[in-house]
Amino acid sequence: MxxxxxxxxxxxxxxxxxxxxxxxxxxxxxxxxxxxxxLPPLFFESKREKIILLFVGDIMLDRGVKNKIKNYGQGDFKFPFLKTSQFLNEADLLIGNLEGPISDKGKKAGSIYSFRMDPMALEGLKFAGFDILTLANNHILDYTREAMEDTILRLKEAGIDFVGAGLNFKEACFPKVKETKNTKIAFLAFTNLGSSFWQAKENSSGICWLNEENLKKGIKEAKDKADISVVLFHFGDEYKEKANLTQRYFSHLAIDLGADLVVGHHPHVVQEIENYKGKYIAYSLGNFVFDQNFSKETMEGMALKVLVVGKRIKEIFPIKTKLNRYFQVELVK
Missing domain, CATH: 1.20.5 (Single alpha-helices involved in coiled-coils or other helix-helix interfaces)
Structure with missing residues (x-):
């Protein structure tokens, strides 16, 4: 018991x-x-994975830039990017406009302002960390389709993706989707500069021509395949610091069709950033690496840092850049 x-x-x-x-x-x-x-909402956002997209302006590694590389950079095409490579490589995805072919093929078909970059230029672009280059511009065919097609093959071999041009219509005008940190981001590129005869066809190479039909098809495809859709335009008036009506029309249309961000190139000077229906439009990022030292404005540019959180664009940060007398790009402190 x-x-x-x-x-x-x-x-x-x-x-x-x-x-x-x-x-x-x-x-x-x-x-x-x-x-x-x-706790404030920002605490929880800080715990999510952040993605940094970095967009830069026009890149041309020929002519005066090539001469500086030869005379002051020992022929190393890393030279223009030496002062910004660390900053550039911090981005999850780095995107820029390649202003001309990278090739030793083709013959000059453009004006006196025609560019063809040495194949060694690819080493500089890889060093800088470029993930995507847009080829939809008025210089990619300066040395005929042969040089453009060679550029496409060289970029593929180098592991650098491209948009806005291709060996056929689908490659030129369909989105390139990049996945990083479980977020799919689609990139499209278009231009309405140059000749409409340059546009890619079903079985022939060329650029993606900017018109309503191509824009609608591309954005629909991007939205079906990705969480975020980015549209790159090569448009506008050279050396004008304000976007024109055509730029505004197509940029607004892209947002209306579902794009999440629009980034522009071509004017060679920085233009305004617009918030349209809660989405950002950077009309022109100006020059990133170029040899237009005839004005202060053409020696300046903008890098657009884009913060993605929770599969959405949360914020953008415009960062000023400038070119020194050796055509090396630097951050403006």
Whole structure:
């Protein structure tokens, strides 16, 4: 009997201890919930994975830039990017406009302002960390389709993606989707500069021509395949610091069709950024690496840092750049 009574006491003490521990844990959990409830929303966003997209302006590694590389950079095409490579490589995706072919093929078919970059230029672009280059511009065919097609093959071999031109219509005008940190981002590129005869066809190479039909098809495809859709335009008037009506029309149309961000190139000077229906339009990023040292404006540019959180564009940060007398790009402090 005494043994049975003792066992009952021990069991009762054990139950009290268990109950005390449970109550303690419940109170602790309740306090944690109350503390979390008092935290600002930004706390939770900081815990999500952040993605940094970095867009830069026109890149041309021929002519005066090539001469500086030869005379002051020992022929190393990393030279223009030496002062910004660390900054550039911090981005999850780095995107720019390649203003002309990278090739040793083709013959000059453009004006006196025709560019063809040495194949060694690819080493500089890889060093800088470029992930995507847009080829939809008025210089990619300066040395005929042969040089453009060679450029496409060289970029593929180098592991650098491209948009806005291709060996056929689908490659030129369909989105390039990049996945990073479980977020799919689609990139499209278009231009309405040059000749409409340059546009890619079903079975022939060329650029993606900017018109309503191509824009609608491309954005629909991008939205079907990705979380975020980015449209790159090569448009506008050279050396004008304000976007023209055509730029505004197609940029607004892109947003209306579902694009999440629009980035422009071609004017060689920085133009304004517009917030249209809660989405950003950077009309022109100006020159990134170029040899137009005839004005202060053409020696300046903008890098557009885009913060993506929770599969959405959360914020943008315009960052000023400038070119020194050796045509090396630097950040403006």
């Amino acid at each position: 005494k043994k049975s009574f003792l066992n009952s006491i021990i069991f009762l003490i054990f139950c009290i201890l268990i109950l005390t521990l449970v109550l303690f844990q419940v109170q602790k959990t309740q306090r944690e919930i109350e503390n979390l409830a008092s």
